[in-house]
Amino acid sequence: MLRLLKANLSRLFKSGVFKLAEFVAIGYPIFVILLNYFQGKSGNESHDYISDAIPTMLSMILPFILSVVVGLYVGTEYHDGTIRNKLIVGHSRAKIYFANLLTMFVANTIVFLSNVIVGTVFVTALIKAPSLGFLTYAKAIGVITLCGFAFCSIYMAISMFIQSKATGVVVVMVLSVAFFMTSMTMYYRLQEPEYNEAFTYTNDAGETIESPRQKNPHYLEGKKREIYQKVFDIIPYTQIITVGNGVKLPEKSYEYPLYSCGWIVVSTAVGIIIFKKRNLK
DSSP, X not given: OHHHHHHHHHHHHHOHHHHHHHHHHHHHHHHHHHHXXXXXXXXXXXXXXXXXXXXXXXXXXXXXXXXXHHHHHHHHHHHTTHHHHHHHTTOOHHHHHHHHHHHHHHHHHHHHHHHHHHHHHHHHHHTOOOOSOHHHHHHHHHHHHHHHHHHHHHHHHHHTTOOOHHHHHHHHHHHHHHHHHHHHHHHHHHTOOSEXXXXXXXXXXXXXXXXXXXXXXXXXXXXXXXXXXXXXXXXXXXXXXXXXXXXXOOTTTTHHHHHHHHHHHXXXXXXXXXXXXXXXX
């Protein structure tokens, strides 16, 4: 499998979509940091907070980037007949699958860490060094990297099932959007306050109307809230949202790597089963 992995990495590093992903990963923090730097120079508003947001700066769009990288990489292998050729020379389907998955893990790691390294260097030079402790910094990076691995595993399972390059990319991109929308919806539902605070306003007739403090009908309670919270914690994208919210790791953040590993194991197992039964055209 080592030979497969070497060949895959060689093709990955020559890939235009991977180079574009790297460009975004490196260019995005530079753009954001420069923007905040010049805004801070021209006004009184402090932008020091940006220094602690480096580990999560790319995290919100990382699943979208990975969907394109994985979808096009696997789709190109099908389109060019690379997978068929690997089978002809004697490689097993399991080895081909694992080699492709490990290649995407490497792509995820390089894209994300290059973003963090470049961002950290630039923000330290222009604004200030991150004030987060090393352990918190490392934990945030570790959690998001594992979330990236989980997304790679999910996208790989789907892409290995769909032999059409265009269809495969569209499906995984739509899935990434679905993850995003579901995660954001659940996040805002869980952020709903238990009570709507009292307020006063004046109507068109000039009368002062007082609205008392009321129970929020959208507030989740009891078992429903527990279910929402558990599902929220399990979804990789919601982990990114939670960790990315000022890099404040929740008390149960130690569970996040377990959930990500669960996604990796289940997605890989399902993907291999499907790929083994797939008839190649």
